[in-house]
Amino acid sequence: METESYKIALEGELTEVTRLLEEVAARDPKDAHNWVPKTDDIAADEADEIDVADKTEAWAERTGEVAELERRYNDVRRALERIEKGTYGICEISGHPIETARLEANLAARTCIAHKDEEDTLS
Ligand SMILES: [Zn+2]
Numbered sequence: 001m002e003t004e005s006y007k008i009a010l011e012g013e014l015t016e017v018t019r020l021l022e023e024v025a026a027r028d029p030k031d032a033h034n035w036v037p038k039t040d041d042i043a044a045d046e047a048d049e050i051d052v053a054d055k056t057e058a059w060a061e062r063t064g065e066v067a068e069l070e071r072r073y074n075d076v077r078r079a080l081e082r083i084e085k086g087t088y089g090i091c092e093i094s095g096h097p098i099e100t101a102r103l104e105a106n107l108a109a110r111t112c113i114a115h116k117d118e119e120d121t122l123s
Contacts, residue, residue: 042059
């Protein structure tokens with residue numbers, strides 16, 4: 001795939017992840033790339049029958065969902081930044097080109113297949 005095709009695909013994914021995030025979270029006014037889970041709808045649920053355990057569970061679930069979407073949002077956003085900088089598709093650990101198959105499986109991949117397990121250690 002050409003870089004331009006990756007860019008279009010990544011922009012599409014960013015739009016989709018942003019849409020999903022907006023359903024369950026709000027942008028932090030102090031940091032547009034930080035998302036704060038929405039809890040109003042959970043708090044309003046079962047207003048007359050307060051079940052703290054249920055709400056705690058719903059909040060935990062919401063927080064986990066937002067954290068996962070936020071991770072993807074930032075990964076995709078950073079991949080788009082790398083396209084702008086001309087470093088997209090280059091392993092951040094070895095500096096080697098990332099295999100096409102790997103990029104096609106994960107457009108936001110930051111490492112080649114050999115350094116896949118070390119991707120989580122990158123900041
Ligand atoms: Zn590598």
